Amino acid sequence: MRIIVCIKQVPASLDVRVDPKTHNLIREGVESVINPFDENAIEAALELKAKHGASVSLLSMGPPQVREALRKGLAMGADDAYLLCDRALAGADTLATSYTLAQAIRKMGSFDLILCGRHAVDADTGQVGPELAERLNLPQITYVSKIEITGNKVRAERLLEESREVVEAPLPALLTVTKELNTPRYPTALGIMKAAKKPLTVWTAADIGATPEKIGLTGSPTRVTDVFEPPGHRRSEVEMLSGKPEEIAAALAERLQAAKIL
Template identity: 45%
Template sequence: MNILVCVKQVPAVSQLEIDPITHDLIRIGTPSKLNPVDYYAFGQALKLKRQVGGNIHVITMGPPFAENVLKECIAMGAKKGYLISDRAFGGADTLATGYTLAKAIEHIGSFDLIFTGSESSDGDTGQVGPEIAEFLKLPQITYAKKINLSGNSLEVQRKGIDGDELISCPLPAVVTVCRDADEKAPMLFEDFKSIKADIEVIDGKTLSLNPERIGKNGSATTVIKVYAPASVEKGVLVEEANPESSAEKIVEILREKNLL
């Protein structure tokens, strides 16, 4: 079985810096990591490889230093990585990203199964996986929890709104995997920058993409403003000598805040 896992490098910090002009996340110089849900997607790929054999390839779109997440996946068991990188891809929304990744996958070759995480920690849209499936004209199943092969088809237990659902579809297919999946790849706490790995870098010229469908030009949405939510005021610990005094103190605090 030939499996492809789409992964993403995301910021590894809680406080993100935003470019005041472009409104994009400032990724250069920001510590990064493999998107947490992608460990579950890669875990499903490893499980199927153990069951039926085959190869796992990984792909990501991003700046040159995004190759570190590919190196991590190769250390976990992938055979080869593909870095889709070009300045022209900068500022892409999910539509332009899905288009670019789909074209890159077509360029690389055919796969029996394409996995993605159900969402990324920096965007949380859950749109790229389904968009890849639409561009490639492949069946898709989202929010997978458990995956089994049955001949040339796939049986998937997925997380639904009203409970779990059991769905089948033919191969090849695209499957997005959620945090509730039954298999997760092990996190490797290493510095992957020095690891030698088989990584192919693919740029826009190689893919012969329509310039009006990539990066900001190909984006259907525009970020108007990015800002941090207002911080929640910390609670107050009331430690008085007795319950009566504690109650009086609480009433005093509530009155100061005009809540009584």
């Protein structure tokens, strides 16, 4: 069995500010990590590997520093890693990203399972997984909290708003996973040493045979036209109530009664 895990490198802190003049994000000095849900996906792949025997390949797209994220995944126990790194890929939205990943996966060869995190915590779209499944014509199972493989089928539990749903699909399939699925392991010292020797392949857009019109900003139908900090949700004027707790309670009750809320 071969499992491909798609991962994204995201800022360690989401506490970003917006430059009021340029409207660009101020991200200097912010450390990068593997998107938390993608770590759950790596962990799931490694658990399936331990149980059924499998090779686990990591795939990511981004600038050269994404190597660090891939090295960490290799240190956790993945077997090899692929980085799609090319200036032409920059500015990709989810449609262009899913195209690019699909091109790479076709080049990576056969697979049984693709795992992604349910969404990346920075852009928070959750769209790349389903879009990738569509491009590869695979069944998709989103919001997965349990995975079982039997023979040529995957049985998964999905966590929805008001229910848990158990579904079954033939392999190959694409799953997006939640944090309820598992607790990702930390790389061991031995794992980190081994990771340095594991293959990490870097491909350009040309390497994966990508059509220039379909990648990066050019291949992205969506445009970010403004970035801003949310306005405080200020109301007209707050009325402060003070005194002893009983007095405050009486004053509030009176006002809520007048407003017909009580």
